[in-house]
Amino acid sequence: MLAGYLEEGMHETPAVFDLFFRHNPFKGGYAVFAGLETALDYLENLAFSDDELAYLGGLGIFKPCFLEFLRSFRFRGTVTALREGTAVFGREPLLTVEGTMAEAQFVETALLNIVNFQTLIATKAARICHMAGDASVIEFGLRRAHGPDGGLSVARAAYIGGVRSTSNVEAGHRFGIPVKGTHAHSWIMAFPDELTAFRAYADVFPDGCILLVDTYDTLASGIPNAITVARELRAKGHELRGVRIDSGDLAWLSRESRRMFDEAGFPAVKIVASNEIDEYVIESILSEGGKVDIYGVGTRLATGMGDGGGALGGVYKLVRIGDTPKLKVTSDLAKATLPDKKRLLRAVAPDGSFLMDIMTLAGEELQAGDTVINPANPLEQKPVPVNARLEELRREVMCQGRRLIPPESLEEMANRCANQLTRLPQGCLRHINPHIYKVSVSTKLNELRIHLVQEAVKGYGKP
Amino acid sequence: MLAGYLEEGMHETPAVFDLFFRHNPFKGGYAVFAGLETALDYLENLAFSDDELAYLGGLGIFKPCFLEFLRSFRFRGTVTALREGTAVFGREPLLTVEGTMAEAQFVETALLNIVNFQTLIATKAARICHMAGDASVIEFGLRRAHGPDGGLSVARAAYIGGVRSTSNVEAGHRFGIPVKGTHAHSWIMAFPDELTAFRAYADVFPDGCILLVDTYDTLASGIPNAITVARELRAKGHELRGVRIDSGDLAWLSRESRRMFDEAGFPAVKIVASNEIDEYVIESILSEGGKVDIYGVGTRLATGMGDGGGALGGVYKLVRIGDTPKLKVTSDLAKATLPDKKRLLRAVAPDGSFLMDIMTLAGEELQAGDTVINPANPLEQKPVPVNARLEELRREVMCQGRRLIPPESLEEMANRCANQLTRLPQGCLRHINPHIYKVSVSTKLNELRIHLVQEAVKGYGKP
Helix, strand or coil: CHHHHHHCCCCCCEEEEEEECCCCHHHCCCEECCCHHHHHHHHHHCCCCHHHHHHHHHCCCCCHHHHHHHHCCCCCCEEEECCCCCEECCCCCCEEEEEEHHHHHHCHHHHHHHHHHHHHHHHHHHHHHHHHCCCEEEECCHHHCCCHHHHHHHHHHHHHHCCCEECCHHHHHHHCCCECCCCCHHHHHCCCCHHHHHHHHHHHCCCCCEEECCCCCHHHHHHHHHHHHHHHHHHCCCCCCEEEECCCCHHHHHHHHHHHHHHCCCCCCEEEECCCCCHHHHHHHHHCCCCCCEEEECHHHHCCCCCCCCCCCCEEEEEEECCEECCCCCCCHHHCCCCCCEEEEEEECCCCCEEEEEEEECCCCCCCCCEEEECCEEEEEEECCCCCEEEECCEEEEECCEECCCCCCHHHHHHHHHHHHHHCCHHHHCCCCCCCCCEEEEHHHHHHHHHHHHHHHHCCCCC | CHHHHHHCCCCCCEEEEEEECCCCHHHCCCEECCCHHHHHHHHHHCCCCHHHHHHHHHCCCCCHHHHHHHHCCCCCCEEEECCCCCEECCCCCCEEEEEEHHHHHHCHHHHHHHHHHHHHHHHHHHHHHHHHCCCEEEECCHHHCCCHHHHHHHHHHHHHHCCCEECCHHHHHHHCCCECCCCCHHHHHCCCCHHHHHHHHHHHCCCCCEEECCCCCHHHHHHHHHHHHHHHHHHCCCCCCEEEECCCCHHHHHHHHHHHHHHCCCCCCEEEECCCCCHHHHHHHHHCCCCCCEEEECHHHHCCCCCCCCCCCCEEEEEEECCEECCCCCCCHHHCCCCCCEEEEEEECCCCCEEEEEEEECCCCCCCCCEEEECCEEEEEEECCCCCEEEECCEEEEECCEECCCCCCHHHHHHHHHHHHHHCCHHHHCCCCCCCCCEEEEHHHHHHHHHHHHHHHHCCCCC
């Protein structure tokens, strides 16, 4: 396409693209935006190497003039975006790219790859952590993540969603995320018996010892042996940190393990549960009175499993070229895109709770009391609640291809996410049939959309 | 764990680990092994950088002696493995690592990360390509893949499973996979109308022109405009390559599009279909007489979506330490691991079709007629069919940390996969309730397993 735009002399035409998804992941009530810093790093460093240009030349598809164009190709555009950790909803432009047609089009795939996946995982993490409540969550999904990079993105995005640590040491190194880990079954199997294995591990890590208790039989062997080691550690002035249960009936085994440790005089020993944990499993464990202090979450977090999960269907659509607003028409009005450069506003109640989000045209002013419209159903119109404060959700984060703001810490993003979730309508946090948060458009944006659909239909099949 | 083994003086104890999965992905009748070359690259290059060692030192967990041990740490072990593209089944050791406890344990997570994902995707690709039959399949899932590396692994593994090209240009560069692509809706939207956009694209790529026809209305606008361009191209001595339909009722739209092109005198124009394609969608399109020549497959391939999908649950288990065979016991016999170093044999009928796979102990000889046992149900015993030829499925591919064989080409792996699928019992290729291919163990391996379970249970709770 880039070669085409160059040949048509359109590569420098100004263009605006919106990145958005249509449906919240997991059929849930919200998503958590993530991936911006990664995306900005990509944009700042975008360039073709000699080696890459030689490969493209060798394909025999491209003219030398196009390859020379790529040699000096950089991203020099403007990016307007939400901050990471913000609660977001279907149809909202998470990120808007303005630049030449060439640069704004070229970055589509990379931006989608980064934002789709990190937003999916941050959302899954937020759902899991919300259900876990006071229990903490460790991410250890690298074994099942989609490639090594995939595993790093998981650790980063999961932290934004509320996960406090990872077993991925490279993610610790790269992002400063606290690293946590326990031992595997192979540690136990490497010793003549379980108790010998436990003692050896406690010798090496007397102050951070978490023992895996389900290699042979959790209640008949693992917990009694762990209590023996807890006593021996205490005699030497240390305390056993915890035990991990990785199979079986986690609700029942955690209750029984808790009781056995309490009766033995070790109420502070933590119970760690793992094995295909997600928000639904945690809900089920809690509903049966399970006593889990820490959840170790792997596959289902790292791959974003769940209802309609595995991928966030984010798309990147042209909304303006030169002076002309654009939209993609389809037979389903709900699926037609929203044209032109936009503002994204959030109506906030005096107590800080979120009431609705509204998209307007860029430069358009909106006030409490103005009528706004559901873009999926134009018959549904309502006023912006009076007393609502309208907050601008996005800001320019890159101009001329350079960051306008210093990188945020993951901690700030995670704090933002936690804060935002407390301010959503409570029903948005429900996992089954959640409350549908209102995302509306201004009457002006709605009118422009309807006008453009009518214009497009008029032109069908014209020579 | 590595620090622990070092401290216990066990880091140089010889150990053997098996990498295997328990259930075929997608509840299907087979899996396609992939990822070996990537894994061998990892093992050959494994080393800690000064920067990584400084990070680990800064964690305050590890002793200086351990960090020095890591500084000179390399993988010097032996790897026995299947070749990529081989059809494999639950419980079979895809890869066996022999080495010191330290090196064999350390590589667990990386090997699982690589083999789990690539095997998942190669299997999904094989399922999709089998259903597509004579139609070809292009991979274009990078937008929804789990990170950039994830997208590269997708292109590689999909090629092994039968996908012939990718839109991922970096994968083309890295792996030599043919690159293919069309334009996006934004190309159409960037021009005043669809016909102008089609003409411009045909000007730039007169001999490789595939037009996206669903931006406004496929049959009312897209196809008529594409026919106009096909006529103009022909007048200049070129032929329109094809059209792509990316939304709507793909069975109906492809039939109607085929009819319109045929009636206009363009029977060679290819119909490309995309939009959430997988093996089930293809089956449905075919069942309604859809006329698709090429499937563009994205999200559902790149994320391995499907029944029980999104992740292959491969694990890496200690099977021998020093002279002692090991297994992990659980209350479910079917889940207990298979101990010790093994051979993996395939019983092949005189016509080349696959009859069953059998695991024996290393060095154990097996012959047609010998009794073998279902490890998930020891009551199910049967003889190896007479006249069967027993093929050794695995070989040593790495010794002392160095490759024993030159890297195979992806083409060879893809050919192997295609060949193997024709030799499976036909019911294995069915997507719903597939035939369960027999994977058995020798009586000696079965006896060892039962003996070790009994020994482990005796030791419960001993001081």
